Amino acid sequence: MSSGPDDLADRLRGSGYRLTPQRQLILRAVEELGHATPDEVLARVREQASAVNASTVYRTLEVLQELGLVRHTHLSDRAPTYHSTREPEHFHLVCRKCQRVRSVEPDVATALVATLRSDHGFAVDLGHLAVFGHCLDCSPGETS
Incomplete structure (x- = not known):
C-alpha cells in the first residue's frame, strides 16, 4: 500500500520539489504506522537514517500534505496525527x-x-x- 518512488517523484517534481531519501523514508513511515504524530514518524525514520532531524520531518509532512499524499487530524490536544491518503477515506x-x-x-x-x-x-x-x-x-x- 505504499506509493511507488516514481509516483512520488513525479508529484514532487510537478510541484517544484526533489525526491530525496528523507522524503521517501518519511512517507513510508506514515504509511507503515497508519496514524502517527511527527515524533512517531521521526522515531521510525531514525531507525533507518539517524541523521534526520525533527524540522525535516515537520517540513516534509507539510510538503506531503500540500501534494495530497498525507492528511492530518487532531486525535488529541497534542500534535497532529498524519495518515496516508492511500488509505480509504475515514x-x-x-x-x-x-x-x-x-x-x-x-x-x-x-x-x-x-x-x-x-x-x-x-x-x-x-x-x-x-x-x-x-x-x-x-x-x-x-x-x-
Whole structure:
C-alpha cells in the first residue's frame, strides 16, 4: 500500500520539489504506522537514517500534505496525527479514557453529512473529523 518512488517523484517534481531519501523514508513511515504524530514518524525514520532531524520531518509532512499524499487530524490536544491518503477515506472515534482510535467508514455519517449540506449549506471534510467520547469498555455504567 505504499506509493511507488516514481509516483512520488513525479508529484514532487510537478510541484517544484526533489525526491530525496528523507522524503521517501518519511512517507513510508506514515504509511507503515497508519496514524502517527511527527515524533512517531521521526522515531521510525531514525531507525533507518539517524541523521534526520525533527524540522525535516515537520517540513516534509507539510510538503506531503500540500501534494495530497498525507492528511492530518487532531486525535488529541497534542500534535497532529498524519495518515496516508492511500488509505480509504475515514473519520476517527477517539476514546478519552483509553486513547483507542477507531477508523470509521464515511458511510456511517451519511445522514449527518447530508443534513449539514442541505440545512446549513456546508460540505463536510470527514478526513479531518475526530469524534471524542468513550468506547463501551470505558463508558461508565456500560457493560460489554
